[in-house]
Amino acid sequence: MWFQDVVFWLLSVVAIGCALGVVLTRDLFRAALLLVAVFIAVGGFFVLLNAEFLAVVQVLIYAGAIAVLIIFAVMLTRDVQRGNPPNRLQIPAAIFAGLLLAAMVVVAIDTRWDFLPESERPGVEAVQTAAVSNIPVEALVQAGITDESQQEDAQTAGLADLLTGKYVLPFEAVSVLLLAALIGALALVRPRTGTGLSNTSPVVPPFRGGVDGGPGAG
Amino acid sequence: MSFEAFLIVAAVLFCIGLYGSLARRNVLAVLMSIELMFNAVNLTLVAMAKYLAPAGLQESLSTALTGQVFAVFIITVAAAEIALGLGIVFAMYRTNESVDLTDAAQMRN
Numbered sequence: 178m179w180f181q182d183v184v185f186w187l188l189s190v191v192a193i194g195c196a197l198g199v200v201l202t203r204d205l206f207r208a209a210l211l212l213v214a215v216f217i218a219v220g221g222f223f224v225l226l227n228a229e230f231l232a233v234v235q236v237l238i239y240a241g242a243i244a245v246l247i248i249f250a251v252m253l254t255r256d257v258q259r260g261n262p263p264n265r266l267q268i269p270a271a272i273f274a275g276l277l278l279a280a281m282v283v284v285a286i287d288t289r290w291d292f293l294p295e296s297e298r299p300g301v302e303a304v305q306t307a308a309v310s311n312i313p314v315e316a317l318v319q320a321g322i323t324d325e326s327q328q329e330d331a332q333t334a335g336l337a338d339l340l341t342g343k344y345v346l347p348f349e350a351v352s353v354l355l356l357a358a359l360i361g362a363l364a365l366v367r368p369r370t371g372t373g374l375s376n377t378s379p380v381v382p383p384f385r386g387g388v389d390g391g392p393g394a395g
Numbered sequence: 396m397s398f399e400a401f402l403i404v405a406a407v408l409f410c411i412g413l414y415g416s417l418a419r420r421n422v423l424a425v426l427m428s429i430e431l432m433f434n435a436v437n438l439t440l441v442a443m444a445k446y447l448a449p450a451g452l453q454e455s456l457s458t459a460l461t462g463q464v465f466a467v468f469i470i471t472v473a474a475a476e477i478a479l480g481l482g483i484v485f486a487m488y489r490t491n492e493s494v495d496l497t498d499a500a501q502m503r504n
Contacts, residue, residue, distance in 0.1 A: 178396075185396040189404045196408050196431055200415030205423055212427050215408070219434045222401070226445045228463050231437075231470075238470050243430065243477050250423055250481045254494045263418050264497060270417035274410040281406035285399050292398070293448045301452075301459040305445065327456075334457035339464050343457070351471045358475035365482035 185225060192218035203262070209248045216240040227305040230336055296321075304334045401442035409435035422487065422494045426480050433473045437466045 191214060198211040216239040223232035293301060299320035303312055317328050340348050408431055415428030444462025451458045484494060491498050 182396045185400065189400075192404065193407050193411070196411040199427055199431060200411055200419065200424070205421060208424060208427060212430065215431060215434065219408075219438055222404075222438055223441055225396070226401070226441045228441045228444070228466070231441060231463055231466055234467065234470055235437075238474055239430070239434070243474060246477055246481055247423065247427060247430075250484055254423065254484070254488050262420050264420045267418040270414050273417070274414035277413065278406055278410040281409070282403055285402035285406065290398065290446070291448050292446060293452075297448070297452060300456055301445075304456045304459050305463065331456045334455065334460060336460055336463055336467070339457055339460055340467070344464055347468060351468055355471065355475050358479050362478045362482035365479070366485045 181225060184221070188218045188221045188225070191215075192222070205251045206248070209244065209251050212247065213240050213244045216244065227302055229306060300327075300331060304331055307335070398442060398446040401446075402439060405435040405438040405442070408432075408438070420496050422484050422496055425496065426477065426484070429480075430473065430477065433469060437469055440466045440469070 195211040195214040195218065199208045199215065202208050202211065216235060220232045220235040220240070223229070223235055300317075300322050303316055303320040303322070307316070312332055314328060317323075317331055322328055322331055412428045412431030412435060415431065416425045419425050419428065440462040444459065449458040449461055487499060488494050490501075
């Protein structure tokens with residue numbers, strides 16, 4: 178248990194320190210790299226919280242895809258030298274964030290949480306850790322689930338079963354949302370021609386990198 | 396390493412993200428701060444899934460995974476948000492030649 182405590186405090190220090198770096202450093206590229214460190218630290222938290230699948234997803238999607246997108250944007254917009262100056266709202270924002278933090282800490286400590294009873298913990302941990310794969314019967318017996326119907330329930334309680342069963346409608350809605358975001362992003366970054374014509378038309382000059390703000394852009 | 400410790404770490408991350416999204420002038424920095432806030436919320440959801448007793452646990456063990464399912468959805472929505480957000484940043488950079496939020500005042504007056 179002490180090992181998990183050490184890992185938890187290490188991850189907390191890394192996550193909070195790097196998050197402060199993200200919002201305080203003036204170099205946008207460094208901020209993006211620190212953001213990757215925060216993502217990986219949060220992935221470590223997920224491992225501590227029995228969510229191995231989410232930890233892998235976190236590293237793949239956040240530390241992989243989203244970080245690459247952000248670094249790509251930082252490099253493309255060439256404003257790295259100008260950096261990341263704060264606006265006039267700096268002090269009110271700090272006061273507001275501090276007050277909100279104080280309120281959240283008070284709520285977190287003061288609330289009487291409805292904790293999971295110790296008797297249920299092994300079963301819940303078995304289901305959460307083996308979120309996707311089928312849990313072998315021996316592992317379930319070891320977790321204290323001996324009843325036949327309960328074993329069947331635990332084996333169909335994976336994340337994948339939930340996503341294709343109980344939550345299939347939100348799952349489909351999210352897939353449509355991703356498709357819409359993809360099309361929307363494509364439409365947004367398409368070069369403007371000012372004529373409303375499609376940019377596949379041969380009379381339109383070729384795309385000369387509108388993102389670097391050439392004279393024809395906009 | 397108690398439940399409250401996870402909540403407090405998530406709250407700190409969320410407030411750092413909130414401060415960053417309010418006090419920065421660069422659009423990309425604001426987007427990064429919003430990603431920090433998404434991560435804090437995910438951390439809270441997964442911590443609650445591990446430590447708290449969900450309603451209906453007696454009927455089915457699958458309720459213990461509800462928090463993780465929500466975290467999956469939030470990650471998906473965050474991916475869609477960052478793709479669209481960067482599209483908007485590029486469009487803004489093309490029209491303004493800057494990614495400074497104080498320059499984005501075309502709709503003022």
